[in-house]
Amino acid sequence: MNEKNLNSVDLNLLRVFLAIWESGSLTVAGEHLGLTQPAMSHALARLRRLLDDPLFVRTPAGMEPTATAERLFEPIDTALALIRTTLHAQEHFDPGTAERTFRLAMSDMSEFFFLPPLLARLEREAPGVKLEVVQVPVDKLADALRSREIDLAIGYLPGLERDCSTQHLFSDSHVCLVRARHPQAGRKLTLAALLTMKHVFVPSNATGHRMVEQWLTESGVHRHIVLRLPHFTVAPEIVRGTDLAVLLPRSIAERFNRGRAYRLLEIPVALPSIDVNVYWHARFDADQAVRWLRDMLLGMFGK
DNA sequence: TGACCTCAAGTGCGCAGACT
């Protein structure tokens, strides 16, 4: 593209490009942008002249991008996001008056650990701020952060470090949670005792927890599972009334043990530690609101 | 010299109808 072509680049044409890319239809893209279909057609025609490429071709499946469009998508998407966040960055974020919903992705265990204290803090300092926890498959998290479907992801998510910015909060390890009057309470837990005990098994959707469970299996540590649960919240209540045990992250176990109804036993196997981080996409580095929330998380949970 | 006005060209958009 020469300087003359550059003069005719209209930022709105790039929005048109992205809207057609995302919807695969001029009509639908126009609805998203508040333009009619003919206006979209004209805009696409101008883009085609500008870039000397059809960009999108009609197929039975909709408007399919050409190789040139495929090549252009990422830089255009990144450039527009940069412009948006640069403009947003100028807007001062005042938590006391802000009306904003933050969308977060986290596991069920992280919900239990993070949300109660975080909500209490928000209630005091940012009454207009709302949270929405979104369940996103791990392999879709990077895309969800990039597209701003979610603002932050929290947990042990090593796969995200390649695509996203990261702030370390704390390192966690696993312990064996039993009731205070359990026969093993007060004793040093041996591998033989661990294998003899009856366990509650919680698959959870937490990546770190799953990794530890997988590591135990691969290491030949096969516990005697008498109860499988789809989620972990009821497990401590069951453990409190029985001689069953459950393996949980220490942060979760300590939260349950505030009333001293349990004992936390060290697991007699060297388990990998879990780095609990907060993740966001680098394109939103400058977003004052998200930065404020990140700083709050770091202040509350960072070690 | 700057402010204001006029006019032509360029641009964006919508309507209607043709096309795929």
Place this chain on the structure above:
DNA sequence: AGTCTGCGCACTTGAGGTCA
């Protein structure tokens, strides 16, 4: 049903002229 194209309207922009 969805897209493309010709046409006309509205608005913007820039050049040129006039006036205080």
